Amino acid sequence: MGDREGVEEQRVDMWAAGDAYDRYMGRWSRPVAGGFVTWLDAGAGLRWLDVGCGTGALAATVAARCRPRAVVGVDRSVGFVASAGAAAPEPARFVVADALALPVHDQAYDLAVSGLALNFLPDPAAAVVEAARAVRCGGTVAAYVWDYAGGMGFLRAFWEAAVQVDPSAAIQDESRRFRLCRPDPLRALWVRAGLEDVAVAPIEVATVFAGFPDLWExxxxxxxxxxxxxxxxxxxxxxxxxxxxxxxxxxxxxGSIALTARAWAVRGRRPGGTALGRAPG
Structure with a gap:
């Protein structure tokens, strides 16, 4: 479902260079991935599918902290998949694939998760349904997205400055374009997909820049x-x-600049089984 822009064709063009992405947004993706995994509180020995894996921050966090049986990351960006694979800890692996047509069998995973990607897909609702198809009955579908409306300090400062010098920039501000990235729309999306026990929570991380060049460049x-x-x-x-x-x-x-970034996390359970818990044995 990683933090991307517009229709899928634009997303591929704009999200291709893993190193550049890591300096812009990836460095904040890692701490928020840690907060998300802590919030999920899933057990060991589970099978994870990371949809829209980007440069692999979430998959790497799962591999390092959750003792998974398997972690598979999928993304449309060839460059991002290459970056993720180059630094992947065992047992994570990555493949180029479309979030709307996952190359996996029905009920093949215990969890389908997505980090900072859902709002960049051309059909987020279809992506959630497709993720639910991939998890077992009782399995978890979960995601997190940046709070563009009020929780991203450096982006809010950027767009306010942009509109001050170029009023036409307002239409490009993510807070206007990504209205999905708020608690009520996220909850509604999960409920419409038929998921149960839906919960939404904030995850906040510090974004400290060494100086203005570290923020601007x-x-x-x-x-x-x-x-x-x-x-x-x-x-x-x-x-x-x-x-x-x-x-x-x-x-x-x-000379440093200390701001914060907030993400909204959402999770739900595929009906037909018990709530997600630790794998037996």
């Missing part, structure tokens, strides 16, 4: 909606945006 790499907007600007307007953002962010005496 990842926006120049083109990996994501905001960086793609920066790449579209003429040099003069780009410089105005940089200077406006630099004045707006709260800089500490040592």
């Amino acid at each position: 990842p926006f120049l790499a083109g990996q994501g909606p905001a960086p793609a907007y920066v790449a579209s600007l003429a040099p003069g307007l780009r410089d105005r945006l940089r200077d406006t953002l630099g004045r707006a962010v709260p800089t500490r005496s040592d």
Whole structure:
């Protein structure tokens, strides 16, 4: 279902370079993946499917912390799958595949999870149904997405600065475009997919930048909606945006910038079996 933009064809173009993504958003993906796994509180010996695995932050966290029987990550981006596979701990493995047509048998997994990807799919509802198909009766379908509306400090500062220098930027702000990334729409999506015992919770992580260049330079790499907007600007307007953002962010005496990022996590159980628990034996 990793943090991507627009229709699927755009997503592939914009999310191809694993190193650039890691500096822009991936470094925050790892701590939020840890919070998500803690919240799920799944047992050992389970089979995990990571849908929209991106550069593998969630799958690697599962492999390191959950003693899984298997972890399979799927993503449409060849570049991301290559990055994930290069650093994958056992038993994680990764394949190029579409979240809307998963290459797995029915009820093959105990959990189907997705990190920071659901809102970038062309049909999130169909993706949740497809994930539910992949888990056993009583298995868990779960995901998390960034809270673009109010929980992403550095992105909120970025778009406020962008609109100040270019009012037409407002239409590209993720808080307007990704209205799914809020508790009520997420809960409704899981309920409509036929999942039971649906729960939603916030996960917050610190986003501390060593200095303004550490915050600004990842926006120049083109990996994501905001960086793609920066790449579209003429040099003069780009410089105005940089200077406006630099004045707006709260800089500490040592030059560092301390903000926070919040994600919303959602989980539900496929009906027809008992709630997910520890694997027997």
